[in-house]
Amino acid sequence: MADYELTDLTIAAARTGLRNRDxxxxxxxxxxxxxGEAARDLNAYITPTPERAQTMAAAADAALASDEAGMLTGIPIAVKDLFCTQGVATTAASHILEGFIPPYESSVTANLWxxxxxxxxxxxxxEFAMGSANVTSYYGTVTNPWQATSGPLKGKDLVPGGSSGGSASAVASRIAMGAVxxxxGGSIRQPASFCGVVGMKPTYGRCSRWGTIAFAxxxxxxxxxxxxxxxxxIMLGAMAGHDPKDSTSVDIDVPDxxxxxxxxxxxLKVGIPKEYRVDDMPPEIDALWQAGAEWLRxxxxxxxxxxxxxxxxxxxxxxIVAPAEASSNLARYDGIxxxxxxxxxxxxDTYEGTRAAGFGDEVQRRIMIGTYVLSSGYYDAYYLKAQKVRTRIAEDFRAVFTECDVLLTPTAPSSAFAIGExxxxxxxMYLNDIFTVPASMAGLPALSLPAGLDAQGLPLGLQLIGQAFDEARLLSVAQSLETAAAFDKRPIRSGAA
Amino acid sequence: MSEQLIDGQTGSWEIVVGLEIHAQAITQAKLFSGAATEFGAAANTQVSLVDAAMPGMLPVINMECVHQAIRSGLGLKAKINLHSVFDRKNYFYPDLPQGYQISQFKQPIIGEGCVSIETEEGGIKEIGVERLHLEQDAGKSVHDRHPRKTYIDLNRSGVGLMEIVSKPDIRSAEEAAAYVTKVRAILRYIGTCDGNMEEGSLRADVNVSVRRPGEDLGTRCEIKNVNSIRFVRMAVEIEARRQVDLIEAGGTVDQETRLFDPDRGETRTMRSKEEAHDYRYFPDPDLLPLEFDQALVDQLAAELPELPDEKYARFVANHGLSEYDARVLIDDRETADFFERTLTDGESKRDPKIAANWIVTELFGALNAADRSIQNSPISSAQLGGLLDLIADGTISGRIAKEVFTEMFNTGSDAGMIVKAKGLEQISDTGEIEAIIAKIIADSPDQADQYRSGNEKIAGWFVGQTMKASQGRANPGMVNKILKAKLK
Known part of the structure; x- marks a missing residue:
């Protein structure tokens, strides 16, 4: 037995270990x-697939033995249950997809495999990736493996953030090496920040959306x-790439x-957008942000x-935009x-009964908002206006990228809060996404990495926003920040340690 | 104009009609999926994951549909928009799996154009085309297979349709029928829609309103899914009459969607304005704007076949056809092609007027009687050409030719073979004709005397006798000449 826990390894270290036959x-x-079995109470998985995992692991070992390893050969990964996986129940954490087993594999997961x-x-x-705390899942709330070491939250179960809360919780608690x-609007970055892990949203169009259940x-x-x-x-390199089955996927090379x-x-010039300094932001977040800037300087x-x-x-x-698209995207869940x-x-009656029983409150709320803003008489005032502002937001970003190469901001305006809050x-709840949404609206790549703990002992993330399709530079800046931050804390709930 | 008005109890009314024609684009695959589009396949056998709106599926434009729309736009002399946008039209129905139809709302691929139709008085009228846009067809709901259940066939779901919207320029049922006929002919010429209304590959929504001449437009009703040209005519007539009667009885027309029932000869309410859908159109975020270069348009324009109006003009100018014959022949491309092949198939060139005459009168008559289309005519264009050659070179007379034609139609044989087998060649041998005539004159001394005493009308009797004796084969011109000489 090695003198380290296998679940503590990074993907990069595990790849080396696998190739060295350690x-x-x-x-x-x-x-x-x-x-994962030991941490079932985190509720990070809706459907664990241990048998498939072992079959794939055996195939990976065979590939390693014959020196046919790919970028992720043998690496165990959790898949957000929004990606359709062939032969494995795919729920979007919604009751409405009860019993749905896709006969196809999403492009992104197919790339990983x-x-x-x-x-x-x-x-x-x-549910349907709508939420910032992973409390809207039909399959129950996910628990953050971190707990406050002091203050009013001490002893309480905390949210992992959302919507990719299960993914973030799984990676933080060492029950997955990585997750997709x-x-x-922040569904990777905000939970990454809450769970003390790295989370990256690439440029819109970098990864195929084919086979991923649509939200917006x-x-x-x-x-x-x-x-x-x-x-x-490593993971982005494996996932990304042009897909002719997604008209919005972009046909440009994926660098190493x-x-x-x-x-x-x-x-490099690192921009600090002053508008991200919001009024009631905790001083520790502001301090960490300044520390981040200083490290890069x-x-x-x-x-x-x-x-x-x-x-x-x-x-x-x-x-306005996201619920509008969602209201239309979710129309296909009609029970037919x-x-x-x-x-x-x-x-x-069948439509109404099915959708009332199948969709949770938050999903219903967004469908109603979306239906409203697209309604005749309201379209111009809401949807059209929002799209115009969106265009201006993207122009704003383009303009600042003539002055700097990347932007540094906090990822979220708080650390994790208690389940039920x-x-x-x-x-x-929506304000959780205040720092992550702008990059989403502009389609830009952005990454959150853990940079420190707050006074309660909970992780805080910093966000880097890059130019379109400039993920390589974004990652290299993140690497520099990661080295400087030297974040080595781990959650209470993380395996044996 | 006045002759187009319809009479009510209280005076005359003008009918105003606008048409939305839904034409299925001829393509191998659907508008946004690779599934096949063939008509008549077993239910739900031509359905891709996209057509069934499975979770996570995305549309990808089939450029062949785009090409067909551009070709159609060129045929409608319309503006081709190099930039257009696909929108979602949202509504719930079981045969609409996505819960929305992908269509084009604000920025269609094709803008304004025009179609010229022939009016009842024989004039030409231009009907404006507002736009042509691409959209997905829905699936089919089958209500009559089960007492309580509805079955859904998604074979048609996602098939590419071209919706051609006219301006409200149509003023009568006849014009409406002429417009649909013409649009159908144009699409069939270009090969962008087979125009088969029975199979539903071309159908029309008919918008009808009435007004007093010179007044503003009245409230319109939309009659959905009219599936034959005859029904278009009927629907306009019946709906206009209903509206006139309603208004004259003191009522008002409600803007609504109506259904045409040809069996009962009525239209009836399908959806009132209150029940009308709010379609919540918005640009489909799964698709980028549709963009292409002028070079593509130019290339498709260069490949475009001759269109009905141009063909008509050429048939009149170059072939010297009557306007009537030209119009009948260009009505569909197969007929026009048959005509032109008849002129040139084989070794010789034939007289266009004679060829046109034979096709319009004899061939059409026979095809109609046999309920066949020109595509499966028993007489090919080459065979008809062969018959015309035999007339032209004097081998047979026109009268004999009709007999030969009937035989050709019934047996599919060549004219030459029939003439030879039946010995129907025209007798143009002077000696032979002289012998026949000599015998007739000898047998009919009284009639010969009458002629010689000045009754020249009796010459016709001699011609008849000669033809009869030759079983119609004697060359009529020669018969006349020889008779005159012999009777002197």
Missing amino acids: FSSVELVQAHIDA RQGGVMLGKANLD GTDT SSLDQAGPLTRSVEDAA YQAGLRASVKG QAGAEIVEISLPLTKYALPCYY RYGLRVDGKDLV KMDDPIA
Whole structure:
């Protein structure tokens, strides 16, 4: 037995170990399955797939033995249950998809398996990825493996953030080596921040959306959650690429992100958008943000204050555009062809019964908001106006990127809060995404990495926002920040340690 | 104009009609999926994951549909928009799996154009085309297979349709029928829609309103899914009459969607304005704006076949056809092609007017009687050409030719073979004709005397006798000449 826990390894370290035959993929995967069993109360998985994982691990070991390893051969990964996986129940954490088993595999997960990745299971999430605390899942709330060490939250179970809460919780608690999530307005970055892991949303169009259950088509983007920037680079390289089956996927080369990680930040200009300094932001977050800027300055970057004047409009616009698209995207869940059906006395009764029983409150709220803002008479005032503002927000970003190369901001305005908090106040919940939504609206790549703990002992993330399709530079800056931050804390609930 | 008005109890009314024609684009695959589009396949056998709106599925535009729309737009002399946008039209129905139809709302691929139709008085009228846009067809709901259940066939779900919207320029049932006929002919010429209304690959929504001449437009009713040209005519007549009667009885027309029932000869309410859907159109975020270069348009324009109006003009100008014959022949492309092949198939060139005459009168008559279309005519264009050659070179007379034609139609044989087998060649041998005539004159001394005493009308009797004696084979011109000489 090695003198380290297999579940503590990064993907990069595990790849080396697998290639050196220090351990097999079967062993590595079994360690994660066992850890997952022991941490079932986190509710990070909706559907664990241990048998499939072991079959894939055995195949990975065979590939390793014949030197046919891909980028992720033998690496156990959790898959947000929004990605359709062939032959494995796919729920979107919604009752309405009860019993749905896709006969097809999403492009992103197919890419991961082609590179040798091993699927541990389908990770929990907010229903249809709508939420910032992973409390809207039909399959129950996910628990954050972190706990407060002091203050009023001490002893309480905390939310992992959302919507990729199961993915973030699984990676943080060492029951998955990495996870693939989706980010619409912050659904990878915010839970990454709450759970103390790295989470990246690539440029819109970098990863295929084919086979991923849609929330808001113009915003949804798949991305990795990992325990290091290097792991994020490895996973993104495996996931990304043009897909002719997704008209919005972009046909440009995927660089070797891992190879580019060591690029120096010397001479780079890092923008600090002043509008992200919101009124009631905890001073510790502001302090960490300044520390982050200082670390980058010491690494040779130039820090410049920049302005993104439309920032405050991003969140309200997002909560028009995203629900509008969602209201239409979710129309297909009508009880006619698959999933739940509640038979009624006639067609309309069947529709209403099915959708009332199948969708939770938050999903219903967003469908109603979306239907409203697209209604005749309101379209111009809401949807059209929001799209115009969205265009201006993207122009704002383009303009500041003539002055700087990347932006540094906090990821979220708070650390993790207790399960049950903010449940009755949708606006308070929506404000979780205030720093992540602008990059989503502009389609830009953004990454959250853990940079420190707050006074309660909970992780805080910093966000880097890059230029479109400039993930390589974003990752290299993140690498520099990660080195400087030297974040080595781990959650209470993380395996044996 | 006045002759187009319809009479009510209280005076005259003008009918105003606008048409939305839904034409299924001829393509191998659907508008946004690779599934096949063939008509008549077993239910739900031509359905991709996209067509069934499975979770996570995405549409990808089939460029062949785009090409067909551009070709159609060129045929409608319309503006081709190099930039257009697909929108979602949201409504719930079991045969609409996505819960929305992908269509084009604000920015269609094709803008304004025009179609010229022939009016009842024989003039030409231009009907404006507002737009042509691409959209998905829905599936089919089958209500009559089970007492309580509805079955859904998604074979048609996602098939590419071109919706052609006219301006409200149509003023009568006849014009409406002429417009649909013409649009159908144009699409069939270009090969972008087979125009088969029975199979539903071309159908029309008919918007009808009435007004007093010179007044503003009245409230319109939309009559959905009218599936034959005859029904278009009937629907306009019946709906206009209903509206006139309603208004004259003191009522008002409600804007609504109506259904045409040809069996009962009535239209009836399908959806009132209150029940009308709010479609919540918005640009489909799964699709980028549709963009292409002018070069593509130019290339498709260069490949475009001759259109009905141009063909008509050429048939009149170059072939010297009457306007009537030209119009009948260009009515569909197969007929026009048959005509032109008849002129040139084989070794010789034939007289266009004679060929047209034979096709319009003899061939059409026979095809109608046999309920066949020109595509499966028993007489090919080459065979008809062969018959015309035999007339032209004097081998047979026109009268004999009709007999030969009937035989050709019934047996499919060549004219030459029939003439030879039946010995129907025209007698143009002077000696032979002289012998026949000599015998007739000898047998009919009284008639010969009458002629010689000045009754020249009796010459016709001699011609008849000669033809009869030759079983119609004697060359009529020669018969006349020889008779005159012999009777002197």
